[in-house]
Amino acid sequence: MELLAYAAFFLTIALTYAIMCLGLNVQWGQTGLFNVGVAGFVGLGAYVSAALTTPDAAERIGGFGLPIAVGWIAAMAAGGVLALAVGLLTLRMRSDYLAITTFGIAVALQLVFQNAEVLTGGAFGMAFIPRPFAGLQGQSFAFNMVNLALTAAVVAGVYLLLEHLLRSPWGRALRAVREDEIAAQALGKNPVLLRIQAFALGGAIMALAGAVQAHFIGFIAPGNYLPMMTFQVWAMLIVGGSGNNRGAVLGAVLVWAIWALSGAAISEIFPAAQQARAASLQIVIIGVMLCIILLWRPQGILPEVRSVSRHLGIRNKDS
Amino acid sequence: MNPQALIDGLVAGSTIGLGAIGLTLTYSILRFANFTHGDFLAWGAYLTLTVAGVLGGLAAGLGAPVYPFSFGWGLPLAMLGGVCLTIVLALGLDRVLFGRLRARGADTIIIVMASFGASMALRSLLEFIFTAKPVYFTKALQIANPLGFGMRATPDQLLVIGLTLLLVVALHLIVTFSATGRAMRAVAENPSLAGVYGIDVARVVRVTWIIGAGMACIAGVMAGLLVQIRPYMGFDLLLPLFAAAILGGIGSIPGAMIGGLVIGLAEAFAVQIVGAEWRAAVAFVILVLVLMLRPQGIFGRKGA
Numbered sequence: 001m002e003l004l005a006y007a008a009f010f011l012t013i014a015l016t017y018a019i020m021c022l023g024l025n026v027q028w029g030q031t032g033l034f035n036v037g038v039a040g041f042v043g044l045g046a047y048v049s050a051a052l053t054t055p056d057a058a059e060r061i062g063g064f065g066l067p068i069a070v071g072w073i074a075a076m077a078a079g080g081v082l083a084l085a086v087g088l089l090t091l092r093m094r095s096d097y098l099a100i101t102t103f104g105i106a107v108a109l110q111l112v113f114q115n116a117e118v119l120t121g122g123a124f125g126m127a128f129i130p131r132p133f134a135g136l137q138g139q140s141f142a143f144n145m146v147n148l149a150l151t152a153a154v155v156a157g158v159y160l161l162l163e164h165l166l167r168s169p170w171g172r173a174l175r176a177v178r179e180d181e182i183a184a185q186a187l188g189k190n191p192v193l194l195r196i197q198a199f200a201l202g203g204a205i206m207a208l209a210g211a212v213q214a215h216f217i218g219f220i221a222p223g224n225y226l227p228m229m230t231f232q233v234w235a236m237l238i239v240g241g242s243g244n245n246r247g248a249v250l251g252a253v254l255v256w257a258i259w260a261l262s263g264a265a266i267s268e269i270f271p272a273a274q275q276a277r278a279a280s281l282q283i284v285i286i287g288v289m290l291c292i293i294l295l296w297r298p299q300g301i302l303p304e305v306r307s308v309s310r311h312l313g314i315r316n317k318d319s
Numbered sequence: 320m321n322p323q324a325l326i327d328g329l330v331a332g333s334t335i336g337l338g339a340i341g342l343t344l345t346y347s348i349l350r351f352a353n354f355t356h357g358d359f360l361a362w363g364a365y366l367t368l369t370v371a372g373v374l375g376g377l378a379a380g381l382g383a384p385v386y387p388f389s390f391g392w393g394l395p396l397a398m399l400g401g402v403c404l405t406i407v408l409a410l411g412l413d414r415v416l417f418g419r420l421r422a423r424g425a426d427t428i429i430i431v432m433a434s435f436g437a438s439m440a441l442r443s444l445l446e447f448i449f450t451a452k453p454v455y456f457t458k459a460l461q462i463a464n465p466l467g468f469g470m471r472a473t474p475d476q477l478l479v480i481g482l483t484l485l486l487v488v489a490l491h492l493i494v495t496f497s498a499t500g501r502a503m504r505a506v507a508e509n510p511s512l513a514g515v516y517g518i519d520v521a522r523v524v525r526v527t528w529i530i531g532a533g534m535a536c537i538a539g540v541m542a543g544l545l546v547q548i549r550p551y552m553g554f555d556l557l558l559p560l561f562a563a564a565i566l567g568g569i570g571s572i573p574g575a576m577i578g579g580l581v582i583g584l585a586e587a588f589a590v591q592i593v594g595a596e597w598r599a600a601v602a603f604v605i606l607v608l609v610l611m612l613r614p615q616g617i618f619g620r621k622g623a
Contacts, residue, residue, distance in 0.1 A: 034432060036354075089607065095428050097610065097614070099354075099428070099431055100352055100565070101606065101610065104607070107603060111596070115596045231435070231436070234432065234435070235436075276450075277447055277450055278447070280446040281443070284439075284440045284444050286439070287437065287440025288440050291416055291436045291437055294420070294429060294432060295419060295420070298425075298429065
């Protein structure tokens with residue numbers, strides 16, 4: 001029972017990463033946009049939702065005690081608007097300007113989380129974020145199970161939405177822009193507009209992931225949203241297979257499992273004094289793994305499925 | 320406002336500018352935003368520290384401070400070793416990672432991503448080897464001498480500004496007038512055409528890494544000498560480096576230097592006006608302003 005409850009907890013966290021991966025997949029996998037500020041978008045969603053849903057607190061603004069669903073929707077809106085602004089600013093220019101700007105966004109948001117104490121609680125973060133099904137908190141097994149079900153439902157919802165969009169004319173236009181911008185332009189598609197839309201959608205999904213994760217854990221602090229997180233999400237998507245939504249989910253669970261297991265192994269093997277040091281080895285391993293996959297199997301475990309249109313007879317076959 | 324911000328800004332800006340030179344060169348010649356560049360600074364500082372330790376073991380007299388500076392002859396000697404080792408690191412990384420991706424004709428953005436992964440791995444490796452605890456080149460304390468107008472600077476700080484100026488002028492002259500410099504500009508313009516014209520593109524790539532990594536190491540040593548050496552020192556400088564390179568105009572060495580000085584000064588004044596905790600946001604604000612108002616940078620050409 002104990003073990004099952006832990007497994008459910010582990011899987012729930014992994015699935016929140018899966019939502020981030022799905023968001024990144026819209027930006028990178030479908031559109032080829034390199035976002036180095038994933039942690040910033042995730043953190044923004046978490047903080048926006050937390051500010052709206054926590055009970056009133058004396059030391060900071062916010063704490064409206066609104067329902068969790070309102071927090072989630074507001075988080076998505078905030079993430080979408082931020083991504084829209086970044087997209088408008090950079091998507092007309094060279095592709096790596098976006099990378100640099102999103103990197104800057106994450107750094108700047110991290111500073112806001114740290115320093116804007118009246119809004120974010122500063123370095124101590126925010127506690128008492130309402131957890132879904134809080135009434136069950138006494139029974140850890142039931143509580144973890146319903147939360148797992150809820151998170152899985154969110155993943156499934158995002159997945160189905162994205163799969164639907166992927167096969168829609170919009171999704172095809174998106175991939176056309178990624179593959180051959182000039183040809184797509186010649187067919188009357190507006191590449192900049194399509195990219196901005198995809199970037200905003202991805203940003204909204206990442207912010208949703210942040211909100212879901214924050215409500216499940218019940219506590220957030222600036223330290224949760226370091227560049228490390230961006231890096232993990234990237235590793236998940238690349239390992240799983242960019243362009244493939246199922247790959248994104250698989251990669252999230254797989255890399256999170258590697259991460260959690262190697263973390264557990266380190267705390268077993270190394271003495272307490274050396275653990276912080278050994279933990280940096282985990283990052284080295286994931287970084288090297290990312291580079292190796294980029295070199296040897298850039299398509300990841302589940303490669304992108306070539307889908308043209310359901311109106312052409314060859315749906316879902318490798319062409 | 321305290322005029323001391325002017326000196327602080329010039330000193331910090333020297334480090335940023337020197338670091339941004341390598342970034343702007345790899346950006347224009349190899350055509351990708353190299354996220355590992357910040358870690359070259361940190362590795363340069365740690366490698367120099369290691370060499371200094373070895374030298375100090377061989378000849379103890381090298382560590383004795385040379386008046387008026389806080390360090391002995393060991394440090395410049397060690398820096399030469401550190402520069403060589405950082406160059407080896409950059410060339411090695413190009414051999415195993417970036418060069419292979421280039422040879423395969425990978426998209427720019429894949430190379431950027433690989434550099435992002437490599438940067439995480441390099442930084443964490445530093446943390447593993449040397450731990451996160453800050454270290455110092457020297458424990459000697461220095462008195463800041465008055466310069467007039469209420470400004471003060473230590474001899475080390477003045478040396479850093481002077482050395483940076485010297486290096487930038489020398490580099491600029493080399494790149495402008497030497498055959499290698501012309502080849503570099505040709506490759507930046509159009510690599511395949513330059514190759515057809517008989518320019519050894521592989522050699523230009525090597526020279527680019529050598530200059531970039533060398534400057535990064537020197538910048539890292541300067542930052543380490545004036546502040547402290549930490550595994551994250553390069554990563555924390557990465558955004559200012561990018562902002563400086565883009566502000567100056569991609570590919571321009573004087574541009575990178577001026578961009579670095581502007582960012583250093585803006586940071587120093589921002590610390591006085593809004594407080595030190597927002598220092599890291601300054602580079603971001605400048606970056607956004609440049610992208611909005613003049614995306615090609617000060618010395619860049621339109622359409623780049």
